[in-house]
Amino acid sequence: MQHIVNAQGLNMPKLGLGTWPMLGDECTRAVEQALELGYRHIDTAAAYNNEDAVGQALANTPTPREQIHLTTKVWWDQLQPDAMRHSMERSLKALRSDYVDLFMIHWPTTDWDLPRTLDTLAWFKEQGLTRNIGVANFPLPLLRKVVEEYGIGLSAIQVEYHVLLGQNALLDYARQHNMALTAYTPLARNKVSHIAEIQQIAAKHGVLPTQVALKWLLDQSNVAAIPKASSASNQSANLAALEVNLDDQDRALIASLSKRERQVSPDFAPVWDAFDQ
Template identity: 40%
Template sequence: MDEPSQIGLGTYKNTDPERCSKIVSTALEMGYRHIDTAQAYDNETYVGEGIEHADVDRDDVFLATKVWDDTLAYDDVLSSTDESLDRLGVEGLDLLYVHWPRDTYDAEETLPAFDELHDEGTIEHVGLSNFTPEQLDEARDTLDAPIFAHQVEMHPLLQQEELHEYAREDDHWLVAYAPIARGEVTHVDEIQEVAEKHDTTPHQVSLAWLAAKKNVVAIPKTSSEDHLQENFEAQELALDEDDIEVIDAIEREERLIDPDDAPWNQ
């Protein structure tokens, strides 16, 4: 699959083997086509089993994983990606991210390994996660392959205007994790008002607000089939310009993911 869908499935903290596999297969059969995992999530095997069990062709699934920050040396990127492929039970990935630009990350050593994986066809696209604009500039200057996606915490309480503008100008996807702010959007007056106006939920309003933005997709995580359906149906919610302006005007800058602790509290 060439592009991620507007609403994908995040799998962080879904480490129960049976539950993880079930939620992935259920999501795919519900209509989800974008599945996001990571080496650090310790669930790639279960995600792979869910993809295998779903009555959906692998070519129709946009699958992404991330290389953790202690394996970002050149040879480690290559070997750890092979291990991810084995755990996922796939021959290639649609998208491979640098999870965090720290620890063993060095642009001049790490990114050529991503280029090699891209050139040989093991990965379709190169992604970055949790980068600053300056780090994006360095990566763009180092990579031969284009930056396809940049994954960051993004929700109405952390709107990421600068990174969103960068994504639009560079024409890459901004992939929003924690898109409902761990449920905090439920307690925001402006979002409650928009939800009441449309007879829907604050979670769906937050996801629809993200989906309405150019170059943005969201990957809410859930292990509940009810929330899985609720999140997916957010794509059907059409916010009007007034709704979007109301949410855009929320002047809060609340980062819920502490980079020093991540990804354990995503």
């Protein structure tokens, strides 16, 4: 699959497999199946409680580990240095790997010593426990602080991003600083299948609405997407989205959609920036 985001040493396939909320055997089967179909980017996290299932799939697959981009994350209540180190140790053990390709802070928190948290994150990379480091769910002011005030070389940020939620300011910043932006919930919890404009574009091209929504993301520079899919048919359909050809008329129609419909905002979420229009 020759669709790659290159950013600060990161070589990450643009289309990955999101594994939340799959658990146990279902997760293992889904990851093995995805690798068999040609996926080379798997996204997990300590908080998903499925790293062991992903690790089992990595042990089972004939695909060499070095050909697989693997992302995992540390939860927001484990951001003191010792807790972060223990989280990394547990993750690597569960994943049956000596390293991950991208290690991220999953959510920011307010009760932390941010410089020490960032120093620990950078230390993981120095020690070879992760090839690249990043953050998830950081609003732009906090991301700027990490990059500009503390000088941390992040390779990626992961945020909710789809046809119903704008991330223009974050994406512009990511591009300026040679970072990837990974879009989670890229199908807006399948709301994209029920949007008349997306259905119209899909009918025009003879494809699925989900494929239109994914290709809109994947066509953007520096952007990757990690839809969750457990069935072979859905995994294959998402892969096939890479071959869809959207035109300027399609993109203009998508641009006309509301960009304010955030799907994920738990009670511990940061204060989000003003929505992009």
